[in-house]
Amino acid sequence: MASKESVPLAVQLSGIVKRFPGVVANDGVSLIVARGEIHCLLGENGAGKTTLMRILYGLYQPDDGEIFLHGKPIRIPSPRAALDHRIGMVHQHFHLVPTLSVEENIVLGLSEGTGPFLRFKKTRQKLRRLADEYGLDVDPTAKIWQLTVGQQQRVEILKALYRDADILIMDEPTSVLTPQEVDALFGTLRTLVEAGLTIIFITHKLDEVMEISNRVTVLRKGKAVATVNTDESSKAELARLMVGREVVFRVEKKPPQLGEKILHVEDLHALNDRGLPALRGMSFDLSGGEILGVAGVSGNGQHELSEVLTGLRKATKGKAILGAHDLTQCSARTIADLGVAHVPTERIRVGTVPSMSVRENLILKSYRSREFCKWSILDERAAHENACRAIKEYEISAPHDGTPVGNLSGGNIQRLVLARELSGSPKFVVAAHPTYGLDVGATEQVRVVLLAQRDRGAGILLISEDLDEVFQISDRVLVIYEGQVMGIVRAEEANLEEIGLMMAGSYRQAVAE
């Protein structure tokens, strides 16, 4: 580990372990941050970056390990304690009350001065001083909802500085900013460091690491794999460290029998829930009998892509042609009737009704069909037989078909969703994170099922953050970054370094096939 011995340490984390039900988010992570540096934490989603920093900020308690601040061991039971230790954090989703003004947000929860009355005069003086010193100009009387996202972020930084933070954690601060705002932010961060602050910067974007950091620690699957001096490293090396594994083919995969082209997506645009552009002109094709994997760091438009293609979100521009229909003009129901299956990202919250039975959940989309519904009355026997079939075929482990789905395990719920979605021999399958959170056995089974669908002739769009999975079962891999197609490569010809660079937005393939 390359640490600068001569520089005093700001933060030292040693052997931090944090477990959540079913996952080890941090598996003995050690991290050393020197005073006055900008230290990047780089890693894919789920690598444990944010968890580690939430521990430092007192939001989580570690299951094991120690925290040292300026060389002294400390405990951080709450964010308040973190602030008392002069540690501030700017979250990815801002902790600001939109209807309050800037200065009200800044003094919220503080107990400075005497009595219940506010001394906005003093607050404003201090804010003005901070704003002048660090170039963080915001109107203190403006309401948060009137500000741009970039300005809101400035308020968050001011809030930390107002509380005298000297260690500032920034969690993916650029993900919500425009390029111009990113430049301004970087300028601010440099000024802060010159003034003696220490900054820990969480990101998955290689360009940012290269531009802003002094040192970088790469996390992968809950472990710190390396800490390097930025100017002694390269994007290529960091990409390899971040992705860091050879592609292993474990699932038996026959060569694809490509059918005709079933889906043609052209210049697709859509907004996310906050009304910001999420898809910015995506174009690609998909044939029957093929799996197109979508690789990318989460939050780059994958979720919106799956929703637009299944009628759950409106496209703002572009088209997605399936047969004779443009999916962007169809309702969710029409699309389902066209033979499009959708394994949704949040399978419990969106894909099932937990309080309803296995039997009923299995007909959630086909309850109107003649098979299950005659003269507006549901045919329970048909539903029961359907359930028995699905339970047997997909090995869903449930006491009986009347059990509420909420009582099943995650793997069984996913089997149920797959059984339902794949039951009508769909033409086109959108599978979002189909193995997320499943154990090894269930994962393997889901992959086998998807491959069987492909061999049957369905076209499958597989969205996953698990690169192993994407490479194991896809025929082609599309890399998505900020709602754009960075490139499409054949899975077996993929070059990991190249994929890593594309995922981080540093490299764009010239022509997509």
Next chain:
Amino acid sequence: MIKTPAWIQIERRPSPSGWTVFAISVVAILLALIVAGLFFQFYGVSALRAYGDIIKGAFGSRLGLTETVRRMIPLLVIGVGLTVAFRALFWNIGAEGQLLMGAVVASGIALFSGLPDPLLIPAMFLGAFAAGALWGIGPAILKAKLGINDVITTLMLNYVAIYVVHWLILGPWKGPTMRGFPYTDKFPTAAFLPMLGGTRIHLPTLAIGLAGALVLYFVVKKTRVGFEIRVVGENPDAAKYAGISQTKITVLAMVISGGLAGVAGVGEVAGVHHMLLNPSSIALSYGYTAIIVAWLARRNPLAVILTSFLFGVIMRGGDVIKISLGLPFQLVNVFNGLILFFLIGSEVLIRYRIRFGTVKETS
């Protein structure tokens, strides 16, 4: 950071069984009755005697039993409809107003339509259903299209309906034969609902309530539209995912719920009073009490038959105690309020397991 309060710990319970729910509900009601009993004692009335009087008054005689059923009818009819609204996640607090609008339209038809006698009663029921449904659809559309709080809109419309009735009975519809009292004229006898021999049980309304309970139970459990209502109510996100229109379902649920409340209004004006009169004499908070009825029935239309009977007993109890112990009818509200609070408490027991203990860090 994630600490629950020191003395109480709450964790989510997986879907509880029907028996658990039933047992918890019964315990909640018993506890409410015990607390009400303590109130009696504190007030210098023997709780045992009070409850004895209520039971005797409600079940002890033919008159008692039939009066209990009379009280039960509007609660049954409204409560059955409310189960559907609540299932579709629509907070219909406006049954009181929907009932009054049903009463208004039924009275209008009875007094002024000039329809031939045999058509009069069917027209009154249809008109009242339509009026109640219309009074309910407005809030449904406002919620589905603009996301406006259903509780507030339905609640506010109750008072609008009250003033509509006041306006009618003091103004345009004031009965010339009523010597200045704020009533309409008496309905023609053809508009009187048929009664169960010698009692005040108006049969058509009771029949609609019972049939409604059966039909809606069947609709919710066994039909396509019932399936859609349940999906929307249990998980709106999954409904969207399955391509079910929430607007359509919300409006449909409110047509049923509002319409049935309107029908209850026919029962009160054409079965009990035979005229349109002061809204507080017509509605008697049936619309609010029915919320407890539907809530206690856990949104099951069949169970409403049972729960509406229970509250019929309580209302009858109010009548009885008024006479035997000289306590005001308002006592009914004490029962209702207490039962509701204990039910809320029991709801927590059903959704969560509660453990008492010390602080524990969770994540």
Next chain:
Amino acid sequence: MSWESWLISTISRTLAYGTPLLLATLGEIYAERSGVLNLGVEGMMIVGALTGFAVAGKTGNPWLGVLAAGVVSGVFSLIHAFASVTLRANQVVSGLALTMLGLGLSGVIGRAYEGRPLMNTLDEISIPLLEKIPVLGPAIFQDQSPLVYVGIVMAILLWFVLFKTRIGISIRAVGEDPATADSLGINVSRVRYLCVMVGGVLAGIAGAYLSVAYRPSWTDGMTAGMGWIVIALTIFAFWNPISGMFGAYFFAALFVLSFRLQAWLSPELLKAMPYLLAIVVLIVVSRGTLQKRMGAPSALSLPYTRGED
């Protein structure tokens, strides 16, 4: 009656009738600003009315009656706070239950006080000098209950607290974004309990105003639906105490005029206006940004559980 005296008495009656609406609305604004919808206003008011009447009668001191009404209704409101904050129960149901319980208890206990006169009522006062102003003097500053002025002072005071003090910021933050408030060390439950209690105390005083000042007597159900107008008013006032004051007087004016304009206009129509206006306001503010600007608390009626982002 001359035009001038007609105007004076209309304004004077409006202030008198608007005061209980104002007091209770200020309380509901606080509860809702902290994120708790309390539909129990009617119940808390009637409990206050009975308490005020009973204590004023027993002690002979109407001010003690008002004080006791505030205390008792404040404690009574804790039932709702416990159900909605601690048990995270449905606030609609809990509020309705509070109203039923209040109406029931007051109806039963109040039976003994029905028809009794109150010897020592809260006397009306006139404000020296100000009462001499032409028209406005007699309309506003002559022969009004002291609680009328208490209401006005409270409106200004509570506006100041809500918008200009640390505690006000905490209240608004808790009603808007409890998770953020919590992460900055604000005790969400404590703030909500406090605000529900402010609502209870003020509703109690509003009730006592009715029974010891406005119409010194006790009758069952004497609040006559005022508590529901308060729910409408809170929305109509965009959750702002000063607007709440003007809104209360506006609704009161509709009520007073509904009697005075009977010859020309249906009084029922005017009386239904507050409820219709509340719905209109909801429609107008249903657009997101406008809603924010207008003050509707985002977390209204949502129980808060830590760790649910």
